[in-house]
Amino acid sequence: MERIRILIAEDHLIARAGIAAIVNAQPDMVVAGEAIDGTQAVERHRELRPDVTLMDVRMPGKNGIDAAAAIRAEFPTARIIALSTFSGEEDIRRALAAGVQSYLTKDVLHDELLRAIRAVHAGERYLPPLVAALVDTPLPRPDLSGREMEVLRLIVDGLSNKQIGYVLDIAEYTVKNHVKKILSKLGVEDRTQAVTAAIQRGIVHLEP
Numbered sequence: 001m002e003r004i005r006i007l008i009a010e011d012h013l014i015a016r017a018g019i020a021a022i023v024n025a026q027p028d029m030v031v032a033g034e035a036i037d038g039t040q041a042v043e044r045h046r047e048l049r050p051d052v053t054l055m056d057v058r059m060p061g062k063n064g065i066d067a068a069a070a071i072r073a074e075f076p077t078a079r080i081i082a083l084s085t086f087s088g089e090e091d092i093r094r095a096l097a098a099g100v101q102s103y104l105t106k107d108v109l110h111d112e113l114l115r116a117i118r119a120v121h122a123g124e125r126y127l128p129p130l131v132a133a134l135v136d137t138p139l140p141r142p143d144l145s146g147r148e149m150e151v152l153r154l155i156v157d158g159l160s161n162k163q164i165g166y167v168l169d170i171a172e173y174t175v176k177n178h179v180k181k182i183l184s185k186l187g188v189e190d191r192t193q194a195v196t197a198a199i200q201r202g203i204v205h206l207e208p
Helices: 013-024 038-048 064-074 089-097 110-121 129-136 146-156 161-168 172-186 191-200
Strands: 004-009 029-035 052-056 080-084 102-105
Touching: 004 013, 004 038, 004 110, 013 029, 013 110, 029 038, 038 052, 038 064, 052 064, 052 110, 064 080, 064 089, 080 089, 080 110, 089 102, 089 129, 102 110, 102 129, 146 161, 146 172, 146 191, 161 172, 172 191
Parallel strands: 004 029, 004 052, 052 080, 080 102
Antiparallel strands: none
16 A cells, blocks of 8 residues: 655644654554754655645744745645644635645544545545634635734733834824724724734734
8 A cells, every 4th residue: 555655844842743653553644754844844845745744834934834835836736734723714714825725723633634634635625614614604804904913913912002102113193093993894892802803813823
């Protein structure tokens, strides 16, 4: 039996070892190589030409989404599964736009990971039900400007309007105007709801 050759791109050693153990325990799969960041993932894919790449979305340097896009630009038929701790629709939307064929959260059961690998290797798209539901019925995408995204990130970090003005070197009344537009575009009534919506939808992430 010709085994499915898999590249694992994951910066955490324990997670990488766990995935490798699951893969190598299957009679129809084998780990062809590993990468610890997005840049190395692109290089290793170019070197190894794996059948399927398991790509962690958040890695140091070049992230997984950028790495997936780079791989697909060079190898249009590359088959990639995104792995992430985040399940917001913006995260999923960015990953699918980069060309991945599957998006799995890291709490997925190993049986589902194996199903995804086999499906993607067969040329199919594989999305778990909860992920598929977000893709099929997405909320309207908030058309936030670059400055509004900066303000939103600082709101999520807990800064007041005055503090945001100081950080961005803009007047406090300008910050208030940005906040008003952000609330309107997110369809929420206050800053607390804006933070909740931004995190749940994957528009902004809390840094560890």
